Amino acid sequence: MEKRVVFQSRILPYLLLAPQIVVTLVFFIWPASQAVFQSVLQEDAFGLSTTFVGLENFEVLFTDSHYLSSFYVTVFFSTSVAVVAIACGLFLAVQADRVIHGATAYKTLLIWPYAVAPAVAGVLFLFLFNPNLGLFVFALRSLGYNWNHALNGEQAMSLVIVAAAWRQISYNFLFFLAGLQSIPKSLIEAAAIDGAQPVRRFWTIIFPMLTPTTFFLLIMNMVYAFFDTFAIIHQVTMGGPGGATNIMVYKVYRDGFVGLDLGGSAAQSVVLMIIVIGFTVIQFRYVERKVHY
Amino acid sequence: MNFKQTAIFAAAAALVAGTASSASAVTEIQWWHAQAGALGERVNAIADNFNRSQEIYKVVPVFKGSYSETMTAGIAAFRAGKAPHILMVFEVGTGTMMAAKGAVIPVYKLMADTGVPFDPKAYLPAVTGYYSTPDGKMLSMPFASSTPVLWYNKDAFVKAGLDPNKPPKTWPEVAEYAKKLVAAGSNCGFSTAWFTWTQLENFSAWHNVPFGTKANGLGGFDTEYVFNGPLQVKHIQQLADWQKDKTFVYGGRDNLGNPKFISGECPIYVESSAGYGSFKAGAKFAFGASTLPYWPDVQGAPQNTIIGGNSLWVMSGHSKVENKGVAEFFRFLSLPLIQAYWHAYTGYVPITTGAYEEMKNVKFYNDYPGRDIPIMELSGKPTTENSMGLRFGYFAQARDFIYEEIENIFAGKKTAKQGLDDAVTRGNALLRKFEKEQK
Numbered sequence: 171m172e173k174r175v176v177f178q179s180r181i182l183p184y185l186l187l188a189p190q191i192v193v194t195l196v197f198f199i200w201p202a203s204q205a206v207f208q209s210v211l212q213e214d215a216f217g218l219s220t221t222f223v224g225l226e227n228f229e230v231l232f233t234d235s236h237y238l239s240s241f242y243v244t245v246f247f248s249t250s251v252a253v254v255a256i257a258c259g260l261f262l263a264v265q266a267d268r269v270i271h272g273a274t275a276y277k278t279l280l281i282w283p284y285a286v287a288p289a290v291a292g293v294l295f296l297f298l299f300n301p302n303l304g305l306f307v308f309a310l311r312s313l314g315y316n317w318n319h320a321l322n323g324e325q326a327m328s329l330v331i332v333a334a335a336w337r338q339i340s341y342n343f344l345f346f347l348a349g350l351q352s353i354p355k356s357l358i359e360a361a362a363i364d365g366a367q368p369v370r371r372f373w374t375i376i377f378p379m380l381t382p383t384t385f386f387l388l389i390m391n392m393v394y395a396f397f398d399t400f401a402i403i404h405q406v407t408m409g410g411p412g413g414a415t416n417i418m419v420y421k422v423y424r425d426g427f428v429g430l431d432l433g434g435s436a437a438q439s440v441v442l443m444i445i446v447i448g449f450t451v452i453q454f455r456y457v458e459r460k461v462h463y
Numbered sequence: 464m465n466f467k468q469t470a471i472f473a474a475a476a477a478l479v480a481g482t483a484s485s486a487s488a489v490t491e492i493q494w495w496h497a498q499a500g501a502l503g504e505r506v507n508a509i510a511d512n513f514n515r516s517q518e519i520y521k522v523v524p525v526f527k528g529s530y531s532e533t534m535t536a537g538i539a540a541f542r543a544g545k546a547p548h549i550l551m552v553f554e555v556g557t558g559t560m561m562a563a564k565g566a567v568i569p570v571y572k573l574m575a576d577t578g579v580p581f582d583p584k585a586y587l588p589a590v591t592g593y594y595s596t597p598d599g600k601m602l603s604m605p606f607a608s609s610t611p612v613l614w615y616n617k618d619a620f621v622k623a624g625l626d627p628n629k630p631p632k633t634w635p636e637v638a639e640y641a642k643k644l645v646a647a648g649s650n651c652g653f654s655t656a657w658f659t660w661t662q663l664e665n666f667s668a669w670h671n672v673p674f675g676t677k678a679n680g681l682g683g684f685d686t687e688y689v690f691n692g693p694l695q696v697k698h699i700q701q702l703a704d705w706q707k708d709k710t711f712v713y714g715g716r717d718n719l720g721n722p723k724f725i726s727g728e729c730p731i732y733v734e735s736s737a738g739y740g741s742f743k744a745g746a747k748f749a750f751g752a753s754t755l756p757y758w759p760d761v762q763g764a765p766q767n768t769i770i771g772g773n774s775l776w777v778m779s780g781h782s783k784v785e786n787k788g789v790a791e792f793f794r795f796l797s798l799p800l801i802q803a804y805w806h807a808y809t810g811y812v813p814i815t816t817g818a819y820e821e822m823k824n825v826k827f828y829n830d831y832p833g834r835d836i837p838i839m840e841l842s843g844k845p846t847t848e849n850s851m852g853l854r855f856g857y858f859a860q861a862r863d864f865i866y867e868e869i870e871n872i873f874a875g876k877k878t879a880k881q882g883l884d885d886a887v888t889r890g891n892a893l894l895r896k897f898e899k900e901q902k
Contacts, residue, residue, distance in 0.1 A: 212896075212899070212900060213900070214559075214562065214563070214900045214901070215538050215559055215563070216538055216541055216542065216563045216565075216566045217542050218563060218564070218565055218566060219900060219901070219902070221900075236889075300722070301715065303722045303726065320713060320714070320715035320716075320719070320870075321713055321870060321873050321874045322874065323874065408716055409863075410716060410866060410867065410870055411867075411870035411871075411874060412867045412868070412870040412871040412874060412876065413867045424860070424863060425860065427531060427532075427535050428531045428859050428860070428863070429857055429859055429860030429863070430534075430535070430538070430559060430857070430859070430860075431857060431860060431893075431896075
C-alpha cells in the first residue's frame with residue numbers, strides 16, 4: 171500500500187528542500203558556471219587583462235595533438251583500470267563466497283584497501299617501483315628485467331593502472347559479494363544436481379545474474395578512473411614520461427595551477443564536465459533501473 | 464664551525480636584540496613563503512630577528528605549500544583583494560610576476576618611494592640580474608638562490624682508481640671518469656637533477672649561447688625559444704648516446720634522481736648547490752663538489768651560470784606604512800650578517816658581495832671547501848645577454864613540455880634534434896599566447 175504525504179503549507183516543502191538547493195548552488199552550480207565563463211576568456215593569471223575570445227580556447231584544445239593524446243591516454247587508462255578492478259573484484263568475491271571457515275576475516279581484509287587514500291596508494295606503489303630505490307625494481311633487475319618507468323611509457327602506464335585498480339578492487343568486491351548473496355541458492359543447487367561443474371555454473375547462472383551489478387560497477391569504475399586518480403598520477407609519474415600517463419584531470423591541474431593558463435584549463439574542465447554528464451545520463455537511464463543492490 | 468664563525472652568528476643575534484617592549488600599534492607584514500622543514504625554521508628565525516630589531520613592524524611568515532601552491536595562493540588572494548605584502552615566487556614565475564603591472568611594486572620603486580637606503584651595487588649581479596630589468600633596476604628581492612654544481616662520490620672515485628681530489632672539469636672528462644666508474648662495477652656513471660634547469664638553461668648560459676631571443680626574454684615579450692641550437696642538440700644527443708653503456712642515466716624529473724647519488728648508485732651527479740643539506744644528511748660516503756662541466760671546444764666557455772630558487776615580490780594595494788615596513792625588512796635582509804647566516808646554514812648563495820667578503824674574512828671556505836663554488840660560477844665573469852637570467856611567460860608549463868620531449872629523446876622515440884625542435888615549437892606557442900595577453 172502506498173502512503174502519500176500531503177503538505178499543508180505550500181512553503182514548507184520548499185523550505186525543507188532549501189538547504190540541499192543552497193549547497194548545490196554554492197558548491198556545484200556556481201563553480202561550474204565560473205568554469206564555463208572562464209573557458210571563453212583569455213586572461214592573465216592576475217585578472218588584470220581579460221579578453222572575450224569565444225570558443226578559441228576550445229579550438230586550441232582540439233587542434234592540440236597533445237590534448238588529443240591525453241584524451242586517448244585517459245580512455246585507455248580508465249578502461250584498463252575498470253576491467254582489471256572488476257575482474258579481480260569478481261574473482262575474489264566468487265572465491266570468498268565459497269569460503270566457509272573464517273569468511274568474515276577474508277572479507278574484512280579484502281575491503282581494507284578501499285580505506286587507503288589514492289595519494290597513499292600512489293606513494294605505496296612508488297616505493298615498491300621507484301626506479302632508484304624500489305623493492306620490486308631490485309627484484310626485477312636481479313631477474314634481468316630492466317624496470318625504469320621514468321623513461322618507459324608502457325611501464326609507467328601499467329604501474330598507474332595497477333595502483334589505481336588495486337584500491338578499487340575492494341569496492342567492486344563488496345558489490346559483487348552482495349550480488350552473489352542475493353542469487354537464490356536453490357538455482358545453483360538445482361544446477362549442481364543436474365551435474366553442472368562450478369565453472370559452468372558460474373558462466374551460465376551466476377555471471378548473467380550479476381550483469382546489472384557489473385554494468386553499474388563499470389560506470390562507477392570509469393568515473394573513478396577518470397576523476398579520482400589524480401593523486402596517484404601526481405605521486406607516481408607526474409604525467410610522464412613524455413606525456414604517457416598525462417590523463418585529462420591531471421592536465422587540467424598542471425595547466426591551470428602550475429602553468430597558470432586559466433582559459434585553457436577551464437576549457438578542459440568544461441570538456442570533463444560534459445563527460446561526467448554523459449556518464450551520469452547513462453547511469454540514470456540504463457543502470458539505475460536494472461541494478462539490484 | 465670555528466670560533467670566529469660562531470661569533471658572526473652571535474653578533475647577528477646581538478644586533479637584533481633590541482628593546483623588546485611591546486609597542487602599542489604594530490604594523491603587520493604578511494610574508495607568504497614556500498620553504499618547508501628546516502628551511503622554514505630559518506625563515507622564521509630571520510623574521511623573528513627582524514621583529515626584535517625594531518618595534519614598528521611585525522613580519523609574519525606564513526607557509527603556503529609548494530612553490531606552485533604559494534604562487535597560486537598569492538594570485539588568488541590578489542584577485543580577492545587580500546594579497547599578502549610579500550610573496551615568495553620561484554624563479555620560473557618571474558616572467559608572470561613581472562608582467563603583472565599594477566599587482567606588484569618593483570623593489571627599486573618601493574625603496575625610492577619609501578626613502579629606505581638602498582644600493583643596487585651591493586648585490587651580486589649574477590643573482591640580481593635574474594630579477595632585474597635589462598638596465599639593472601631590481602624588480603624583486605632575491606631570497607634563496609642556488610646554482611648547479613657537480614657533486615661526486617669520493618669513495619667511489621678511490622675504488623675506481625680515480626683521484627678523489629681531481630673531479631672532472633669538462634664533459635669529455637666526465638664521460639671518461641664515468642666509463643671508468645662503470646668499468647669498476649658501478650651501475651651508473653653520472654646523472655643529473657633538474658634536467659631542464661641544469662642541462663639546458665644553465666648549459667646555455669655556461670657556454671654563452673642563447674636559450675631564447677631578446678636576451679633570454681629580459682628584453683621583451685616578443686621573445687622566442689632557441690634552445691634547439693647546434694650546441695644544445697649536440698649535448699643532448701651526446702647524453703642520449705651515453706645512455707647505452709650507462710655512462711649517463713636519466714634520473715627522472717626535478718630532483719627525483721637524488722637517491723641515485725645518495726645511495727651511491729651514480730657517483731657523479733649534477734644538482735643544485737642547495738642539494739648539500741640532503742646529501743650531508745643522507746650520504747654514507749665522502750663527497751665533494753666541483754664546477755658545472757663544459758665543452759672545452761666552445762670558445763669562451765665556461766661563462767657563468769644562472770641561479771634558481773626564489774625571490775620576494777612586493778604586492779600592491781597596501782598602505783604607505785606597510786610598504787615602508789616591507790622596505791625596512793628588505794634592508795634588514797640584505798645585511799651581511801643575515802646573509803651570512805642564511806648562506807652558512809642552507810647552501811644558498813649570499814645575495815650581497817658584502818656577505819661573501821664577510822665569509823671569506825672568517826675563513827668559512829677553508830673549513831667548508833667547495834661552498835664558494837656556486838659564487839665563483841655565478842660571478843666568475845661579467846654576465847652577458849645569454850647569462851643574466853631567463854624571463855618567459857608560462858615558463859613552468861614550458862619546462863613541462865621540455866621534460867616530455869627530453870623523455871621522448873632518452874626513450875629513443877625521437878632524436879635530440881626532433882625533440883628539442885618540438886619543445887621549442889610548443890614553448891613558442893605559449894610565448895605568443897602570453898604576449899597576446901599582455902596587450
